[in-house]
Amino acid sequence: MKAITIKFSLAVLLHHCTNIKRVIPILLVMLLLSGTSNLLAQDANGLLSEIKTKLQKVNDYVGEGNLVTDVSFINIPDSKVKVYFRQPDQFRIIKADGISIFPKGGMSVSLNTLLSGKDFVAVPGGYTTYNKKKMAVVKLLPVAENSDVVLTTLVVDESTALVHKTTTTTKDNGTYETFLEYGKYLSWGLPDKVLFVFNTNAYKLPKAVTMEYEGSKKAAAKKPAGDGKGRVSVTYDRYLINKGLPKGIF
Amino acid sequence: MLQLLQIELFKIFRRPRTYISFVAIGAIVMLILLAFYVDGANYMAFGLQSLTQSFEIQGNVLNGYLICFIILQTLLIHVPLLIALVAGDQVAGEANMGTLRLLITKPVSRTNLMLAKFFASAIYTMMLLVWMAFLALLLPVLIFGTGDLMILKSEEVVVLSKADVLWRYFAAFGFAAIAMTTVAALAFLLSIFAENSIGPIVSTMSVIIVFTILSTLDIPIFNAIKPFLFTTHMIGWKGFFDEPVSWQQVLQSAGILIIHIVGLVVASVIIFRKKDILS
Numbered sequence: 001m002k003a004i005t006i007k008f009s010l011a012v013l014l015h016h017c018t019n020i021k022r023v024i025p026i027l028l029v030m031l032l033l034s035g036t037s038n039l040l041a042q043d044a045n046g047l048l049s050e051i052k053t054k055l056q057k058v059n060d061y062v063g064e065g066n067l068v069t070d071v072s073f074i075n076i077p078d079s080k081v082k083v084y085f086r087q088p089d090q091f092r093i094i095k096a097d098g099i100s101i102f103p104k105g106g107m108s109v110s111l112n113t114l115l116s117g118k119d120f121v122a123v124p125g126g127y128t129t130y131n132k133k134k135m136a137v138v139k140l141l142p143v144a145e146n147s148d149v150v151l152t153t154l155v156v157d158e159s160t161a162l163v164h165k166t167t168t169t170t171k172d173n174g175t176y177e178t179f180l181e182y183g184k185y186l187s188w189g190l191p192d193k194v195l196f197v198f199n200t201n202a203y204k205l206p207k208a209v210t211m212e213y214e215g216s217k218k219a220a221a222k223k224p225a226g227d228g229k230g231r232v233s234v235t236y237d238r239y240l241i242n243k244g245l246p247k248g249i250f
Numbered sequence: 251m252l253q254l255l256q257i258e259l260f261k262i263f264r265r266p267r268t269y270i271s272f273v274a275i276g277a278i279v280m281l282i283l284l285a286f287y288v289d290g291a292n293y294m295a296f297g298l299q300s301l302t303q304s305f306e307i308q309g310n311v312l313n314g315y316l317i318c319f320i321i322l323q324t325l326l327i328h329v330p331l332l333i334a335l336v337a338g339d340q341v342a343g344e345a346n347m348g349t350l351r352l353l354i355t356k357p358v359s360r361t362n363l364m365l366a367k368f369f370a371s372a373i374y375t376m377m378l379l380v381w382m383a384f385l386a387l388l389l390p391v392l393i394f395g396t397g398d399l400m401i402l403k404s405e406e407v408v409v410l411s412k413a414d415v416l417w418r419y420f421a422a423f424g425f426a427a428i429a430m431t432t433v434a435a436l437a438f439l440l441s442i443f444a445e446n447s448i449g450p451i452v453s454t455m456s457v458i459i460v461f462t463i464l465s466t467l468d469i470p471i472f473n474a475i476k477p478f479l480f481t482t483h484m485i486g487w488k489g490f491f492d493e494p495v496s497w498q499q500v501l502q503s504a505g506i507l508i509i510h511i512v513g514l515v516v517a518s519v520i521i522f523r524k525k526d527i528l529s
Contacts, residue, residue, distance in 0.1 A: 075493050076409035092308070099309035099398040099409050101301075212404060213488040214465075214476060215499025 044122035044138045050161040051154075052115060054189040060086040061190065062240040067093065067100060071200055071230035074101055083234060090250045093234070102232060103198045104173050111163055111180065111191070114152065119143040130155050130164055148172055162189060174199050185239050193235045200230040251362055258370035262336060268374070271332035272381055275325065279385040282321055283393060286312065290394075301407065307400075314391035315399040315415050319491070321386040326426060326487070330433040330458050331451075332378065337371040337437035338450035341522070345445040351527050364519045371434045376427055383423045401491055408493055418495075422487035425504060429484040432507045433458065435514035442522050480510045 063083035125137030176198035183192035344350035440450035461481035486503030
């Protein structure tokens with residue numbers, strides 16, 4: 001579309017302007033303007049490259065933290081968990097002797113899993129104010145045609161190349177957001193806290209076929225309905241980075 | 251009174267059919283354990299299908315605590331029959347054998363006789379539940395180990411921490427003892443009207459089946475009568491597996507069942523005291 005516009009503009013200019021000297025500066029301005037978007041794309045790619053470089057410093061990690069699940073229809077206590085990651089995208093949360101439940105597509109609880117080992121086309125999305133700070137918006141379009149992820153939007157602090165928020169739209173698992181807070185492990189690009197937010201409206205539990213206690217139903221009916229969003233957060237106490245992982249974790 | 255109770259207990263445990271219940275519970279628990287040991291993973295995959303479509307579940311879901319819950323859920327529907335077998339036989343069995351008339355010629359009040367017979371039935375019920383608790387809780391824990399307990403309900407999925415489960419089972423078995431004693435009291439009352447133990451056993455089970463169907467059907471016309479049916483409250487043991495426990499509801503259900511027990515036993519004593527014993 002842009003190319004057609006340029007050709008049309010050139011034809012109009014050549015038709016109306018007889019003096020070639022008057023045309024050259026206008027042509028130069030137009031060329032400069034048409035090249036601006038390419039320069040911005042390079043910025044977005046550059047920023048993505050910086051983020052990836054930072055993340056690739058971490059080959060593997062074991063994170064110890066506290067898992068909090070806040071989903072209206074899942075009643076599960078907060079628990080201590082160990083989070084295992086290995087490049088490029090192996091990720092697992094384990095609660096010792098316990099059960100943990102995550103929404104499918106919850107791989108973006110880890111930013112490394114979302115970005116590592118995958119090819120994206122980065123598109124600049126301008127700037128936004130996040131946590132009272134000006135941050136760049138980068139939209140990522142996956143190159144692979146069969147990718148479940150359709151679009152990922154990153155809110156990035158350009159000065160540190162740290163991603164503070166991601167919004168991911170998938171084919172099968174809806175849209176979810178991740179909020180990342182940094183602290184002690186900022187230099188590794190690893191967050192101290194990750195909050196994963198997803199829509200729960202689509203999830204329906206089947207009616208149980210066994211007899212259910214009326215008292216339990218009454219107690220459940222008294223609970224507030226919620227805002228249609230589920231939240232899973234992991235607050236990390238510490239990471240063991242690049243120390244290797246035990247076999248058979250994944 | 252104590253001597254009467256000992257005599258009644260002796261009568262109960264002298265009969266071979268009393269032990270049918272213990273053998274039946276043992277066999278059912280063993281079969282369930284074998285099934286889970288051989289094919290538990292597939293059963294769990296099928297049972298959790300609806301949840302795993304949207305969520306990833308990590309950890310050992312199939313553990314001893316979950317199997318105990320499944321066994322209780324399965325058995326506590328059928329145990330009333332095993333209790334009715336003995337409680338329904340208490341008076342009707344004596345009438346059938348022709349020993350009831352002889353029994354009341356003894357220098358014992360009819361009230362004491364009835365209370366002794368009822369307490370003997372209640373003790374049998376407790377022993378059956380202790381046996382069930384031993385098999386349903388201890389064996390699965392020994393075989394499958396312990397872990398967090400995950401329960402699927404219509405309204406929510408509840409996951410209870412490993413350390414927070416055992417007391418709930420003790421409380422649930424305590425509640426089940428009250429619920430099953432209600433069944434014993436009902437069978438005991440019906441036993442007075444019959445001269446053959448089959449009648450009260452079948453009648454007790456019929457009442458329980460009809461009431462359970464009414465309690466289970468989610469139809470507005472039945473919802474109004476649900477709170478008045480004792481079968482609605484018999485599954486109150488499940489309330490201990492809510493988080494937090496809905497104490498008010500559970501205690502209310504326990505209270506209603508205790509009122510039923512007292513009412514049924516008092517009615518049994520009054521009716522028996524006035525009954526003309528002809529057999």
